[in-house]
Amino acid sequence: MKLFESFRLDPANQCLWRGESRVPLTPKAFDVLRYLVEHPARLVTQDELLEALWPGTYVNPELIKKYILGIRKVLGDRHDNPVYIETLPKRGYQFIAPVTDHMAEDSHDLSSEAASKMVGREIALSELQAAFKKVTRGQRQIIFVAGEPGIGKTTLVDSFHRYASRQENVRTARGQCVEGFGGKEPYYPMLDALGHLARTPSAGATLQTLAKRAPTWFIQFPALIRPEQRDALQREILGATRERMVREICEALESLTSEAPILLVFEDLHWVDPSTLDLISALARRREEAKLMLVCTYRPVDMILSNSSLKGLKHDLLVHDLCAEIALERLPEPAVAEYLATEFPTSSLPPAMANLIYRHSEGNPLFMVAIVQDMIKKGFISQHNGEWTLNKPLETIDPGVPLSLQQMLELQVERLTASEQRVLEAGSVVGAHFSPWAIATALDESPDRIEDLCDDLAARQQMIKAIGIQELPSAMGAAQYEFRHALYRQAIYRRTAPGKRARLHRAIAERLRTASGPSPRQFASEIAFHFEAGGEFEQATRFLVLAADNAAARFAYRDCIQVLQHALELIPKIEAPLGAELEAQVLEFMGDAQYALGAMAESAAAYEAAASRASQAGLRNAQVSALSSLVRPFGFIDPDKGIAAVNRALEVSRSMQDPALLARTQMLAAGSHLLYDRWREDDAVLCASAYKQLQELGDANTPPFHKMIYAHVQALQGNYFEALEIFEKGIAKLNQTATLMEHFFALSGKTVALLRMGRLGEVLQIVRHGREMAEKNGNDPWLFNFREAWLRMLALDFEGSTRVCETIFQMKTAYPVGQPQTIARIARGYAAIAGGFTQLDKGQYPRAIELFDQVRDSQATPKFFLHWMWRINAQLGICEAWLQSGEIEKATGEADGLLNSALQTADPHLQALAWEMQAQIGVVKQDWKRAEDCVNKALEILIRFEVPVAGWQVHATAWQLYRSTQKFREAESHREKAQGYILKIADSFAEGEPLRETFLSATPIVRIIQPPAEER
């Protein structure tokens, strides 16, 4: 703590205090002041300040001047006769007021409390202090401070805040909820408070903790992230959810408070956003030790009016004893008397004056203070020779006092000059704080003139106070002012004529938009709010879409959807063609957000609405886009509907003269047929030619999803390396939250290619990493579970595969279980075959066949992504079962069907296995010629494609064949090749990986790699 005059500067908590109250100051202005105060009584040059506060960045030295001016205003310094900061022309600045150091003191030291004017809050304050004692013992405390406007919530919290910051090592931070647009900014007060903590001298440790424990929060402060950290961070937060974000900040706060307490103050929670409520709820409910105190203020009436779920949350927490509430009552008469006694220490004021003020104000402190100030202004009270006296009999004053606080405030406004009123009106439209530049165009005045006028008002303690300098991309530094109380702002705003208000809102929105320059996203909600209030609904909608983007970047998809819903409400007020276009755009965005939440039905509904809106309005581009999006959610819940949607998209594209769009849609439609319906050569050709055409057109607009569809199609034709390359790009590039599902699609595609290529170990690693991430994010790791079940099957771990499927069913996944159900059936079928094989339990075969049949049956197993591939797998299983049980004719029939199915696809893996099954049957039937032909067909495939999983089986059958025909040299060479494939697959696993051992010890594998002597 540094003391000068009546100020105390608390660098640890970035606070400036005057007496008991906090002097609001913008962060950078605080830094400048701190630097000067910490280097007092000597010249500080501009260069030194620039070097210390903006290292490594270019800053116009003019900005420093602005800051000094701003700080002078806040301190109440005068340019001509400075008491605090002196300008040494052309050289720099010097802090001239005497500065004393003050160590953290205990609460008994009341030396500076003489300046305090808080009265009547002893009990409330001691309650807060008692709670703080518990906090220092590791018991987290959540306290709500409730009361009507002006009752003294902020005053009480300020006083407690100052008490807390005087305790050793205590860190404090505040976050403000904002009226109007704040509720549309997820985690607004928490981000505000973190921004504070990240600027304190101990910020290094705070940032480290955030980076380590709360990357989803750290990423919200791009300016604090080093370039080399960015990529890793982006990967780390992939797929993050609201749950993860909330949990991470809780853990980070717990870690930050493990050494020393933190006091967080969230002000004016009646304007809170839903995500912050989630956060408060989690903070209150966690049982971990934490030296954390959260004090929240709110106005009960406004809470009810705002319909916020704050009411329910607070009630619930109170019932469970997880929070406490301090309801501030109006001041009693003796407190009013006490206030007068501290305000006018030596006076001859009549004792009845307290009663007069008490009666009129009804104990509302804001009203009380306003009455007293009014009396001074009117000259009823004045100071003579150091003594305050009343110049008029009380009885004559009494009738003149306004009846309500509202009237009182209005009266105060009316006494201002016309230009002062104009400036304040415009300021009140901006919000709780405003800068002259923001209202200059609206008022057609120069910002300097407005600034002079505001300074004058602030110096007279009229309505506003200076709070320092605001830095903006295009307005390089501007004075900022704050209304002394929200009610002042409200009083001024309300008396402004509605038409004028709307005009001001519009002008301010325009000004904010130009000032925010190339990065309007940061101010999107604010700009949208002003456009809406100004009746510019089109612009409002556009900025709401940007605000929704912001929410999505904070993984707050529900908030994102709420913002979009709000945008939809504005659409009817927009002229037809534009309105429809925006509506389609908003609806499509909503579909994306629902998709990101995993709400597939809702997502599909939103895309369908977007498509039909676009169709009605004849917006074909938008229609194609929405219809194309539909295949994503429908792919999960109803593939046929997804296919119908892409077909419609194709139809519409055909009616347009846009070759790139047509090619894109063709590629998507053909690919969707192939992946969700069935394989047709025509579609495969179309898909490939469309892709080629897009490459020739240099089409950069192809959505990632379309490319992944194409890559899947390639993978299913054995073009694994091309597919992998595209998937790989998809994974690297898609590390943004907005396209998370596409990222998963790319990752999933990559595993398909790797599984076909026998790189099982790599898939296992992807699965494990993916599951870890899902756990962190609180997501259902369905995709990774699906892949593990498939992987285990290829590694002949049928038990393991079945087990994974069981866990999927237990998870009650939101995703349709077609695929895992199928894998489970096939795995169980193979397990049954294996059982039949090893235990000679013939009863197992019919059971296996029944399971495989269920997979083939389109009733029992409706369509899902790549369903046909699994159905062919089931055919393979049936053949195997018939063959093992000695039913050769049945096996032959099925094997022919299998070959037929496989040849209708372009999948080398399936085709090699289908030929191999024919060969097996040939061997059993001792039709050596047929067996050899078929083996050769399969071997040809192995030459052209990298399919080792089919490979070892083909060579194993060839081995059998040539042993049976007594060609032992050839037989042995096939056995060796089978063994080669097997070892290749096994070696894709890490050393010591249990699944590797399971694979190598499976019966068919052991037979190949350790054949009994007589089989050599």
Ligand SMILES: Nc1ncnc2c1ncn2[C@@H]1O[C@H](COP(=O)(O)OP(=O)(O)O)[C@@H](O)[C@H]1O
């Ligand atoms: N306990 C108190 N003693 C003296 N003055 C008070 C007290 N509480 C509030 N005030 C005065 O009333 C004004 C409004 O109080 P504030 O704390 O801002 O109210 P709230 O936050 O509840 O709306 C303050 O600026 C201060 O001047």
Ligand SMILES: [Mg+2]
């Ligand atoms: Mg307040």
